[in-house]
Amino acid sequence: MLTPMDPWLVVGLGNPGPRYAGNRHNVGAMVVDELARRGGATLTKHKTRMLTADVRLGPSGIVAVGGDRLTLAVPLSYMNESGGPVKALMAFAKIPPDRLVVVHDELDIDADTVRLKRGGGEGGHNGLRSISSALGTKDYLRVRVGIGRPPGRQDPADFVLKDFSTTERRSLPLLLDEAADAVEALVLTGLEPAQQRFHAPR
Numbered sequence: 001m002l003t004p005m006d007p008w009l010v011v012g013l014g015n016p017g018p019r020y021a022g023n024r025h026n027v028g029a030m031v032v033d034e035l036a037r038r039g040g041a042t043l044t045k046h047k048t049r050m051l052t053a054d055v056r057l058g059p060s061g062i063v064a065v066g067g068d069r070l071t072l073a074v075p076l077s078y079m080n081e082s083g084g085p086v087k088a089l090m091a092f093a094k095i096p097p098d099r100l101v102v103v104h105d106e107l108d109i110d111a112d113t114v115r116l117k118r119g120g121g122e123g124g125h126n127g128l129r130s131i132s133s134a135l136g137t138k139d140y141l142r143v144r145v146g147i148g149r150p151p152g153r154q155d156p157a158d159f160v161l162k163d164f165s166t167t168e169r170r171s172l173p174l175l176l177d178e179a180a181d182a183v184e185a186l187v188l189t190g191l192e193p194a195q196q197r198f199h200a201p202r
Contacts, residue, residue: 007054007069008187009095010035011086013104013127015161016076022163024147028103028127029074030172031145031179036072038062038180048088049076057187068187071095080126083134090135100140101183104128107156109146111168112175114182116195117142124156141186145179 012032013025020026036043039055039062046052050073058067071093075085090100108123109115119139122128132138150159164172178198185194 006099007071007093007095008099008101009071009073009086009090009093010101010103010183011073011075011082011131013079013082013102014074015079020161023161024164024168025079025105025160027105027145027147027176027179028143030176031103031143031183032072032074034176034180035062035070035183039072041072043072043074045076046073046089046092048092049085050074050089051076052089057184059188061184070187080130082127083130083132086131087134097135097137097140100135101143101186102128102131102140103143103145103179103183105147105160106144107147107149107160109144109148111146111148112171113146114175114179114198115144115146116182116186116191116198117144118191141191143179143182143186145175 010032012028014029015026036053041053041055043051043053052071052073055070055072056063056065056067057070073089075082077085104125104127118141122132150156182198185197
């Protein structure tokens with residue numbers, strides 16, 4: 001039986017290496033970097049082909065001691081192979097699917113918008129598809145970071161693998177901050193209260 005002190009796993013999806021670091025597809029990894037920054041933690045290589053760091057989350061946010069333990073992670077595999085490392089780290093840390101939060105980019109949500117859900121389809125997202133396949137379930141939490149649809153007839157696959165535009169980069173810190181807040185709220189208050197907060201009209 002889970003207790004409030006059992007760990008959570010927060011996975012930020014992206015592709016590895018500097019070539020992809022600024023891509024829209026890497027915004028999930030950027031959110032995990034922001035959570036690590038808040039906790040004064042450094043992501044380091046783990047034997048499960050992940051970059052990981054542990055932080056603590058108290059009632060007012062990430063704290064130095066006490067609170068829920070969050071294992072932050074970014075796969076070192078490419079996006080469409082995310083499932084293997086995620087499954088391996090969950091087995092290593094004994095984290096069940098209901099304590100997994102996956103942070104990812106979402107084409108079907110307006111840019112600069114954050115939405116939360118549990119389960120459901122993957123919407124063509126190869127990282128989510130890989131995780132669902134590896135775990136044998138879609139029933140895990142998602143923090144969906146809106147990047148909007150591509151302009152004109154641009155291929156969505158090309159759009160997500162391009163860096164954020166100059167205009168988008170101006171508001172990106174606020175988006176990362178909101179998504180990191182959403183992860184914290186999801187863990188601290190549960191899905192429905194977090195949805196009420198982040199899905200409310202702004």
